[in-house]
Amino acid sequence: MPNPSLLILPGDGIGPEVMTEVRKVIDWFGANKNVTFDVAEDLVGGAAYDEHGVPLHDDTMAMAQKVDAVLLGAVGGPKYDDLDFSVKPERGLLRLRKEMDLFANLRPAQCFDALADFSSLKKDVVSGLDIMIVRELTSGIYFGEPRGIQDDNEGGRVGVNTQRYTTEEIRRVARAAFELARKRGNRVCSMEKANVMESGILWREEVQWVHDHEYQDVELSHMYADAGAMQLVRWPKQFDVIVTDNLFGDLLSDAAAMLTGSLGMLPSASLGKPMENGRPKALYEPVHGSAPDIAGTGKANPIACILSFAMALRYSFDMQDHADLVEGAVEAVLAQGIRTADLLGEDGKSPVSTSEMGDAIIAAMGGS
Amino acid sequence: MPNPSLLILPGDGIGPEVMTEVRKVIDWFGANKNVTFDVAEDLVGGAAYDEHGVPLHDDTMAMAQKVDAVLLGAVGGPKYDDLDFSVKPERGLLRLRKEMDLFANLRPAQCFDALADFSSLKKDVVSGLDIMIVRELTSGIYFGEPRGIQDDNEGGRVGVNTQRYTTEEIRRVARAAFELARKRGNRVCSMEKANVMESGILWREEVQWVHDHEYQDVELSHMYADAGAMQLVRWPKQFDVIVTDNLFGDLLSDAAAMLTGSLGMLPSASLGKPMENGRPKALYEPVHGSAPDIAGTGKANPIACILSFAMALRYSFDMQDHADLVEGAVEAVLAQGIRTADLLGEDGKSPVSTSEMGDAIIAAMGGS
Ligand SMILES: [Mg+2]
Ligand SMILES: [Mg+2]
Structure with missing residues (x-):
């Protein structure tokens, strides 16, 4: 069987930064679990517009149709606000959803115990929450x-x-x-x-x-x-x-x-019909946006994007154990009190950077 | 100027019981504030069906069009589950809304401090909450x-x-x-x-x-x-x-x-165009249903219906002070710890009856 294939589209704003941390996780699986992904990377959104004058190049679209799963960071930013509607960064994402016919949008709402205080709801109402909303995405x-x-x-x-x-x-x-x-x-x-x-x-x-x-x-x-x-x-x-x-x-x-109180933590998946290999057409992406205000500052939280990759492990590649491993590592890191800036309250602790969070998750996964 | 006129439609289930407590409040205004309402009472829902074979008699409909405000208790019950769709109790309410053209549905979400613990949200998020949702009700x-x-x-x-x-x-x-x-x-x-x-x-x-x-x-x-x-x-x-x-x-x-965590406490209003006297067509009703399971047991909470009357004072009759008085009395009674059965947690206090709650509110309003 060929290696599972992934198309990575980091996109705009904090997209490339959080995707760098996902690459660490992907590499970890190659080094420790003998699971090697064939990874291609390309442009989407404003980054694609800057290069090609369109928010998604036809070649990228064709590649997305061929791979087992697409992993997207985020699109958009103030630099592109005045573009014509037809070439706005978001149109790149919409084209992917439409041409891949991704009709099932999976939106997990999961609350990590360590973050239950962030919710506006009482702790006992949300701690351990783990529900999945499946939204029809292409009609209605x-x-x-x-x-x-x-x-x-x-x-x-x-x-x-x-x-x-x-x-x-x-x-x-x-x-x-x-x-x-x-x-x-x-x-x-x-x-x-x-x-x-x-x-x-x-x-x-x-x-x-x-x-x-x-x-x-x-x-x-x-x-x-x-x-x-x-x-x-x-x-x-x-x-x-x-x-x-x-x-x-x-x-x-x-x-x-x-x-859940921590919107920046949530992954999502959009699935379509099964392909010839039995895997569904699939696009994974964090729920959060491109956060242009903090792009390049090392403040971005990579967890939602890493959890989106965990969803790919689970739903595209049927690697439940590996998905559990990633999610467990995220939970362990949060339980240790390791926090990016967005997850810090008023208590004066100092935040870790995007890259330090990625490293902490890798460390929690064990192995080399 | 003629007395303000009210059509009272107690309806089914706990409707008549909670409306009895509203009558006490109405009478209190006559005795203490020299505000006399011309009150008519009639049937709606299952009660009207039992009497007339329809959930709203034409004469009742005509009366609703003439009065300054309609106050409705609740409609429906298992006894009427097998009726034809056209004569179900709910059709009586829908006919009122439709023929009175009540296009603005006012749904206050108010959280009394004394009841903030009932909410699934943290106390500081909801205590003192006072928002109003205006829902378009006749189109869309x-x-x-x-x-x-x-x-x-x-x-x-x-x-x-x-x-x-x-x-x-x-x-x-x-x-x-x-x-x-x-x-x-x-x-x-x-x-x-x-x-x-x-x-x-x-x-x-x-x-x-x-x-x-x-x-x-x-x-x-x-x-x-x-x-x-x-x-x-x-x-x-x-x-x-x-x-x-x-x-x-x-x-x-x-x-x-x-x-707010206490759905049984919430009133509502549905308003239409101004009539000749400048007052809007208006129907006031609690958000809760007819609760047939507790009808006749004295367990019903009359507060939502009493607060619906307070909304009538405010929005139909422009009697802001009187509305404040009723709402303040409800708040005071709750602050004293007086609770109907639906508002009691596990703490072993004994509940008051529907009628005792009405009396407590009257007492809190002061006067004779
Ligand atoms: Mg949305
Ligand atoms: Mg509703």
């Missing part, structure tokens, strides 16, 4: 037609967007959620507004269909999305995997991320 | 056409709903929010997804238009709804009035309600 109201703003006949205007889901769009993201649940707590909660939206009724029925025909071993429940928002705030640990549409997932995954 | 994706589920041509189905907002629908709810802000902290934050939805772009532009032309004295900011969900969890006290559409308001108002 952000994409549906007709859409637009038109003049009415009375001097006013009308704004229209269309929520539209097909059987197959719902079933495929439901399958992604059930597959995930089997590797976790074996429970899926599906959220919609079937009480007031027909697209929600279809969502509920199709998720139930997939369950009844293909995943009867997984526990499935349904919840209205507004009740879901409430329950996420009240007692988030009741959930294992949540599957929901693009719009509800947008709000609920961000609310869930904020429950 | 829950009402837009086309809608439905259809077969596609390939053996699957398609579910469609339409988000549709007009200039005037947005402006009128924006005005409601600005008016409210003037009576509070003078700040409005409008939430939408203008980054990905044209209806969100129109929303943002029209809210800004109303601000620039009619409410320049009020501070206006805009936030994407997913960021709004995050910020509500992170530091809700940053907000004063939030105005948003029907769907986002559905999720955000429920999440905000849950922040």
